[in-house]
Amino acid sequence: MSIRLKVLLSITLIFVVGAGVIVLALNQNYTKTLNAETASVLSGAQANLDALQQADTNKLASTLAAKEADPKIRDLYLARDRNALFAYVSPQFAAMKKDFQITHWYFERPNPPGTIFLRVHKPAQFDDVLKRKTYLQSVKTGGYASGLELGATAVALRVVHPYYAADGTTIIGYMELGEEIASFVKQLNQQTGDQYGLYLKKSGLDEKSWSAITSSTPGAQQAWTDAQNWVLVGSTDAWGETSDSEAGVPASLSEPTSLGQKANILYGAVPIKDAGGDVIGVLAFSHDVGAQVSALSQAQTQVLGIILAMLVILAVAVAILMNALIFNRLKEMTAHMEETSTLLAGGSFDVSYDVKNSTDEIGQFEAFFAQFIGLIASTMRQLTNRP
Amino acid sequence: MGLFYELCAELLEQVESQATGPMDVVHAKGKLSVQAGFMVGLVGPSDPDDPAKIEKLRKSARELGYTLRG
DSSP states (O other): OOHHHHHHHHHHHHHHHHHHHHHHHHHHHHHHHHHHHHHHHHHHHHHHHHHHHHHHHHHHHHHHHHHHTOHHHHHHHHTTOHHHHHHHHHHHHHHHHHHHOOOEEEEEOOTTTOBEEEETTSTTOOOOBOOOHHHHHHHHHSSOEEEEEEOSSOEEEEEEEEEEOTTSSSEEEEEEEEEEGGGHHHHHHHHHOOEEEEEEEGGGSOHHHHHHHHHHSTTOSOOGGGOSSEEEEEEOTTHHHHOOTTTTOOSOOSSOEEEEEETTEEEEEEEEEOTTSOEEEEEEEEEEOHHHHHHHHHHHHHHHHHHHHHHHHHHHHHHHHHIIIIIHHHHHHHHHHHHHHHHHHTTOTTOOOOOOSOOSHHHHHHHHHHHHHHHHHHHHHHHHHOO | OOHHHHHHHHHHHHHHHHOSSHHHHHHHHHHHHHHHTSOGGGOOTTSOOOHHHHHHHHHHHHHTTOOOOO
16 A cells, blocks of 8 residues: 555545544533523523512512502491401402403401401301411511412412501501412413413312312313323413323422423423422423524534535645645656666666655655765766776 | 676677767666676676676666677
């Protein structure tokens, strides 16, 4: 095998290995970018949920402050006239429900006994003792308390505040507003374009109440027996198309978690914690990364194409340079040497080897060979002239 | 005079008769010498008949298109 072929094969091998390393690096970069995208989507989902919860908490708190400032409501509450109070606030509650998705309004007695005086959203039920964390926290701090609380069939965001008399110092009870967060999924969908499913922990719900709702509500989200650990209480329209019920949602979840990727869809879940910090549900979501995947693949192809083109150009350049600097000169030098040797062997002892003005490795070898030919020719001349 | 010298002389005669000029003679003698491994023009009458050298000479002559007797 000629040196030229060996060198070309070596260059090709180096470039093939180089191209393999580049492809590997690009693949690693692809995976790294997708992982970063997953982490970003997860933290973004948690941030969006937190921001939405905070915005709605502010909405509930400001509405609560407005209602507390209404003197007629206060007078009817202090008169303990439940029917008159309900008659007065009921139209207001209907408007609040329609316009602001506020689904719960409570008038609560001071603690003790800490019982409910009036549920505006469910007036037939009252006098039960309050055990909710938000209520107890408001009693304890004397200020606003808010957070998510799991009920029998749903989870609601609640804001509780002490209800003061006209003097502004005497606590006459507590007022509480709340909204079911099933509607969060649609609001988040409008913000992000992602699909969401809101799941609640079965262990925190009441099976009979849930079954009553799902059997009496056409198109209700999910039957109790459909799921192992969670029940779906709210979802965006396309959630069912992208996810199989609770499939992939782990039995316990304490932080934003990736649920994997199918095709170009990333799945993840963020925990929903109540006012006491206990996980009561999960907001699962699907995020389409098709555009990012497509852009990444395109960029990867472009980079690979450019690098391979550069490698080919480099290989051709190296081959041309080696031909010009080494192989062509070696060929020329071999022919020159053969000619000189033939002349010398043929008896032309005044032969000489012409050296090009070159000081590189080949030039040095030619210079040495010229000296050697000169020595042989000189020796032969002396021998043939000897008598 | 041995066979070796006679063959060399015969070969050189053929080279000179077939050559078109002095440089052609030098070239042809050079090629023969390189091929045979010894300088054909320097073989003298006193050189011994080395069978190996004779064989090399015959072979080189054959390959370069010359015909030797025997």
